[in-house]
Amino acid sequence: MRGQMTHLDSSVLAEFRAGLITGRRGARITAHLAGCDRCRALDDQLAGVSALLASVPAPAMPDSVAQRLDTVLAAEVAARAEAAGRDDPERAGSDRSRARKAHGHRAAHRGFRPLALRVLAPVAVVVLAAGGYGLSRLASPGGQMTASSAGSAAALGRPSSTAAGVSRAASRAEAPVASAVPSPLKGADGLPRYTASNFPFVASGTNFSSNQAVRKQQVENDLNVRPTSRPSQAPSPTSAVRECVLNLAGGHPVLLVESAFFEGRPATLIVVQTGQGETAWIAGPGCSATNRDVLATTSV
């Protein structure tokens, strides 16, 4: 062992290995390593960190996440098609026509939209069901798509390939629904799951607490009130509430949307089913498509 310098520590060695130490100082480290077993062993261990990290297999995306992303993507595609049709019908029409031609379909004609709407509307419900929740649940009134969202799904333009994509998603959804997905917390009592674009809206009047434990209990209480015995059904959510639910829930199934209070101020409770449990958001009046305005969050 040459005693020309003290032993190297791991951070210096890591910088040296990354090429950050060069010149005279780098040469001294090289010389020291050549004569020092102890520092060479440390250097080997550092090399082993990178090698170890490289050897860990990448986790595959869980099916539930893949299905959720498919659902969100389908909504994005539909929204874009709708926006394009609204901004510039001629251009959107020619885009659709080109896309169909590329896939061997006949060119668009005026009668296409209503026909596609009839063909696609039931299929589009399956897209939303592919989030990992039984189709039967979504066949309930709350699960039906609104006419406008079905219409935008029709604007996708390519019925056959869209239907093929949907059936792939649906067949992937079957396995987890049948076995792997744990039954939802309150699934046994038949509490339905809704979509972020269509959900029942209730006025609970619950005044949620800023205390996490109290709030959690309040949310659980409200979840356990069966929809039929709720005090009052609000006529319909405002468009801000609808946008807020879409923004917060994304592709997650919606369990409950309530007009309520937080610390005495008006707020909206949104409970969605996430991977391992349920997440409750309490959103303020400012919640919209672009602003979340979340006052409190609770895992149930």
Place this chain on the structure above:
Amino acid sequence: MRGGDADGPSDQELLRRHVAGDTEAFGELFRRHRDRLWAVALRTVCDPEEAADALQDAMVSAFRRAGDFRGESAVTTWLHRIVVNASLDRLRRRAARPALSTGDEQAFEALAAQDGDPARSSDTRLDVDAALRILPEQQRAALVVVDMLGFSVADAAAILGTSPGTVKSRCARARARLLPYVSHLQGNRSASESVSPAQGADT
């Protein structure tokens, strides 16, 4: 199903078609890369729920802002950059929401419980995932992109929005910091012997 056909359209072509109004090109592009994008999100935020949210944010952002892609980097680099940014955004939001934070203390406790107990080193992936949590987020993101996903330092710099020197420095500090927590996974053997999962199954 996963990845594109060898003779399928290039990533850049799919992105161009998407910008031109094709309704399926983006889905094809995203599915092609989604496992790697999932891996980077999961390992950056260290939580499957947050990772799913981050990836969803990133996907929507890429879908809407595809027109901004100028072709200065590969499409995969651009996609990874959006995912890393969305993941770091999530972490910042989580930090501002202490009730939901998973806390580094928990990670440290989990790691401390493993010290001196080599029998628990059998599940390398879990141990590495736990060890990654102790890193500051910027160092972790750099290490994930370079050491785990195998991007070059130059590509990693583009993904992380910083300079190659900073990437090198973050990676070096992260490796040194990680060393005490993962050295038990390497045993006392030399690095080249210890990294193969097949050879590592010595329990």
